[in-house]
Amino acid sequence: GELDKWMLMATARAPTNIAVIKYWGKRDETLILPINDSISFTIDPDHLSATTTVAVSPSFQEDRMWLNGKEISLSGGRYQNCLRELRNRAGDFEDKTRGMQIRKEDWKKLHFHIASYNNFPTAAGLASSAAGFACLVFSLAKLMNVNEEIGQLSAIARQGSGSACRSLFGGFVKWTMGNQANGSDSIAVQLVDETHWDELVIIVAVVSSRQKETSSTSGMRESVETSSLLQHRAQAIVPNRILQMEESIKNRDFSSFARLTCADSNQFHAVCLDTSPPIFYMNDTSHRIINIVEKWNQHEGIPQVAYTFDAGPNAVMIARNRKTATLLLQRLLFYFPPSPDHDLNSYVLGDKT
Ligand code: 2P0
Numbered sequence: 052g053e054l055d056k057w058m059l060m061a062t063a064r065a066p067t068n069i070a071v072i073k074y075w076g077k078r079d080e081t082l083i084l085p086i087n088d089s090i091s092f093t094i095d096p097d098h099l100s101a102t103t104t105v106a107v108s109p110s111f112q113e114d115r116m117w118l119n120g121k122e123i124s125l126s127g128g129r130y131q132n133c134l135r136e137l138r139n140r141a142g143d144f145e146d147k148t149r150g151m152q153i154r155k156e157d158w159k160k161l162h163f164h165i166a167s168y169n170n171f172p173t174a175a176g177l178a179s180s181a182a183g184f185a186c187l188v189f190s191l192a193k194l195m196n197v198n199e200e201i202g203q204l205s206a207i208a209r210q211g212s213g214s215a216c217r218s219l220f221g222g223f224v225k226w227t228m229g230n231q232a233n234g235s236d237s238i239a240v241q242l243v244d245e246t247h248w249d250e251l252v253i254i255v256a257v258v259s260s261r262q263k264e265t266s267s268t269s270g271m272r273e274s275v276e277t278s279s280l281l282q283h284r285a286q287a288i289v290p291n292r293i294l295q296m297e298e299s300i301k302n303r304d305f306s307s308f309a310r311l312t313c314a315d316s317n318q319f320h321a322v323c324l325d326t327s328p329p330i331f332y333m334n335d336t337s338h339r340i341i342n343i344v345e346k347w348n349q350h351e352g353i354p355q356v357a358y359t360f361d362a363g364p365n366a367v368m369i370a371r372n373r374k375t376a377t378l379l380l381q382r383l384l385f386y387f388p389p390s391p392d393h394d395l396n397s398y399v400l401g402d403k404t
Contacts, residue, residue, distance in 0.1 A: 057151060058108035059144070061194040065186035066100040067177065068093045068217045069253070069367050071312040071359060072296050073319040074226065076275045076285060081128070082234040083213045086275070087289040089226045090242070090296050091217045094253065101182035103167040105190045111162035118167050118183075125165075132210040133188055134163075142196030158195050165191075177255065177365060184211030185218035205239035221245040223300050225293070248303050252376035256366040256383060257399050258336045265330050267362045273326050280325040284318060305371045309354035312369065313345075316359040334364040336387075336400055343386055344368065355379075 074089035094100070114125050114134060125131070141158035145151065153161070167186065169179050188208040192199070201219050209216035209226075217224045220241040229236035265273075274281045292311055299307040323330040337360055348354040356379055357369040370376035387400040 056110070057149075058106050058110075059153075059194060060104055060106045061190050062102065062104040063186050063190035063193065064096055064100050064102045065182050065189060065218050066094040066096045066098070066221075067179065067182040068214065068224065069359060070214065070217075070361070071308075071357075072289060072292055072315050073361075074213055075319055075322060076271050076281055077213070078228075079232075079234070080272070081132075082237075083129075083209050084234050084237050085213060085226065085228045086281075087285040088228050088293045089214075089217070090223065090293060090300075091214070091226075092223050092251075092253075093218055093221045093245070095245075099171050099177060099182065099255075101167055101169050101179065101186040103165060103183075103186040103190045105187075105194050106164045107158075107161050107194060108164075109161065111164055114162050114165075116165040116167070119169060129184075129211050133184065133207055134191070136207045136210065137188065137191050137195060137197060140192075140195075140197045140199055142198050144196050163191065163194075177257075177363075180212040181214040181218045184208050184215035187211065188215070189219060202238045202240060206234060206237060209234070209237060209239075222247060225297070242297060242300055248300065250303075250372045252370040252373055254368045254370060254376060254379060254383075256340065256368065258340070258364040258366060259334065259399065265332075265362070270323065270326070270330050270332075270362060273328075273330070274322055277327040278322050278325040280318075281322045284322060288318065305357075306353050309348070309357035309369070309371075312357040312359050313341075317341075320360065332362050332364060333360055337364045337366060339386070340366045340368075340383075340400075343382060347382065 068091040070089050070091040072088070072090040074085050074087070076086040078084050078086050116123055116125050138158050141155045143155050144153040165187065167183060169182065171177055185208050188204055188211065192204055205216040205219045208219060216239040217226050219239055222244040223242040224239050225242055226239050227237065229238065292315060295307065296311050298304070299311060320333055323332055341358060344356050344358050348356065355371050355375045359367050368379060370379050383400070389398050
């Protein structure tokens, strides 16, 4: 009848985040609990972000989702866990002018249609699950009137993808590993907001447009099972590095920030190499970029640019300020000259013409 014809919607946008102290390894695979704290910064939402619209209507027969216009399955445990946690925390909804009311227990019987878009190519190997799950959880929480702090929402996003918990805040964010078995204290906290250190300029160099071969999820599982360096890193290295990184960020100490960021990226890739069989995420172009930045920093005496690489060959570089960023772009174009037929809007440094 007429009462079945309503539909409620909510839309949200969430950017991806880049870790400067890396998350690599879980102590609980289902709840997604990490073996160490991590720290990241969240990208400006105009770039590398997900936009998600969620709708609810009594005419929907099942939960369904479309990613970049293509329907995907929601049957996986990660989606189911997020949906269950959110439904359990749903609030009452009332729209007096339309005479509409949804009581919190009704959300368990209602179904959602979810449409999500990334403003960057998923195929470019840039993390999309962090932005995607952060956005999914936030938009559904708004739709269902979930009355929780962002930190509590981050614990739900974490169950979609570990790194997603850090995308619910802007600026610099710490994901504390927590020590509860149920994960209630494994949440994200904002260290400083996006205005605190706004001289920094982020440059992402796409080095290969190929999809990565080893997913983060299986890669970190293999590292936990086989790498003794990972155990040493989590127990003896990261705790101290987290404290130093928090200090560097608070004091906007770029030299210390850059040293820690580069060292942590390199140690993460050393762990990958220490995994059996070894995992290679960086390629020759990634290594050349590291060399170029290291030589430049050494020549200047104090670091100008920090680099960090995730589970793929693409370089994320952080320049001290706008002037340094300009010089960095000049250098990259000098060392990786595009040929005249390259489209500079989608130029991939490592691709041969
Ligand atoms: C990070 N990465 O801290 C690290 C550095 C990649 C390298 O978080 O299994 O997609 O969904 O928790 O979050 C990528 O791992 O893995 C990641 P799951 P996720 O950003």
